[in-house]
Amino acid sequence: MVVTVAFLLLSFLQTVKIANSQSFIGINYGQVADNLPPPSSTAKLLQSTSIQKVRLYGSDPAIIKALANTGIGIVIGTANGDIPGLASDPNFAKSWINTNVLPFYPASNIILITVGNEVMTSNDQNLINKLLPAMQNLQNALNDASLGGKIKVSTVHSMGVLKQSQPPSSGSFDPSYGDLMKGLLEFNSANGSPFAINPYPYFAYRSDTRPETLAFCLFQPNAGRIDGNTKIKYMNMFDAQVDAVYSALNSMGFKNVEIVVAETGWPYKGDDNDVGPSIENAKAYNGNLISHLRSMVGTPLMPGKSVDTYLFALYDEDLKPGPGSERSSGLFKTDLTMVYDGGLSTSNQVRTKFTCISLVFRVFNSQVFYS
Template identity: 65%
Template structure:
């Protein structure tokens, strides 16, 4: 009886360990942007409870809001803490100011509030040219302040870029930064490489789609739905979704400058669930398809074709609808949740990871010929930022070409199909997708990086069970 109890206890503990590992894995790379351009949002404490009920593991803030930082204390939720563009000149010129900022906004709450990254500025290199030269000195002074407090190895310093920094993004293998930002980008990347901090970028398939809404299959390609794919002649890879194509274009740009080992983090991506009559693709169905399939795709642990085997840490824009945002109607409607904390749609963010994503729908009147190019007014400048910038989203393209443009797979070419909707054999396609073989080629399969720890846990459990059997035999 004693050994039987031991065996049952061991198996029970094994189940708990496996469950906790699976839960941690599902949360570690799924984040959300928490904007506050609204007059009807829940309290920070209510928001913290909402986040804990989901599989969201990290939150990006655009400013150091004490109430929000305190509310997230002891929740285990990682915090990306933003510094507004308007503070960059003073951070760059005054080390004492940087030290004071770190003491007041980081050390006052850490480690109870799990601050993991401090972002200095938002899309500075594309839309705030007056402070570009001061960006790196400001980042370095914040890093020095963190180092002096002995937390520099735990809290990283970065900045966030718009896709506008890309001079070429199609095909993905030819991704390159604009020549005019290359020198500044190299200096920033040296900083990232030295400090182990991530390169943070804002890819938006939503705006890439708005730039070319009438191209056959473009909506499906942008929302992870079954499609014929787009072929990269250099790598013989067929890209099955825009997200992979955009992120791999950034990877290629980093590689071209000699920094392929710098981690890429998607600081913003999302899809509007509502918008004006001339805003192509803004609908609940398409938002659910994009965000739901994106979350499922991240959980598949596949990674991108050029960075296989692990998901790209991704922050979805945004947590709530924000009724005070300027710009197009869609700007107010990127929220996963309404201000009353009910979901706008099921994106599969429950802790079980279950949810559904429907096929795309073209909302009547929202896909006109000559739809607006992929631009919007940035709603995410933190309080204190100098101004609101017009921000380009989606992949940079060759002059005259809105969005990315890839050839469909030519017959007879060897390809690697990746992403939801790829050819038969593709593992872990998002829930709710139609099945069947789409495009050509075979899926590229990569073992999740957590498989070895899981295997070790299972082996250890079996060893313990066998020992229990041996003890039982001795007693008999």
């Protein structure tokens, strides 16, 4: 029995080591606001947390500079409006790399360039048709700068690119995208870049506000939902949505393309008629999601690993249009204090590890005493 417990302890310590070495927790840093703290203050804030990656929707040089020598992975993005120029003019793509990447890399750890945001569901056929050529020109510009194997190029999709997502094993892309989606996936596969998607259990709950659906979306105790094809019981909506994406990729022959969750979150406040936003729900979703990722359990169709996941969002964005919930998803206030404790502080991470180690040693000591 002593040997068994010792083995469990060693296994646990190895798991902690793996979890530490994999930077799968990221956050979105939106800037549609007029009250954001200085980038240098934000860089210090991020270093006090377990956040290892930051996604920018643009390429603000002040933020990129502030994150230099922190080791934090940085995702930068091109605007949707830049796509036609990037697609038609290789020199524009080269200039974009020369301006937004070369002055900062490698001190600033730029890891991914996202070309546009949710372009495929924008209903702008011109942008949709030019998305892949824009990505190809940026990739060529990176290759010319000898950065092709170091910085990846992709784009970010909404869950709307799926025609079917339930059950997860039947996940499939909307056939109306046809060869356009196939071309994007071929690009991802050829260049080792991820398929980035924005799954939001929050929106799933808004369309089905039963208490059992809320529990399923918040990783809380629930009866689960069985996939009739695989007989797998899903215990949370996040896993179900991510596995639906995996099934869609698999159905087109691209199961080896990495999935990255570019956005997911839960607003803590909304308008009077909004269903779902609250401090309690936001804390439950983000906190339980972080715990789920740290467990390294993975999803039923992708077990044993955690997908890179970028939480939405670092701060509120007070100038964003739309319902109040669009402006109330920040995990931190602009005075750098927490809106609520979602478990991102390094002290929480250390406390969790030592609690688990303490429990293992208690079991170990009890087995020694009674053996």
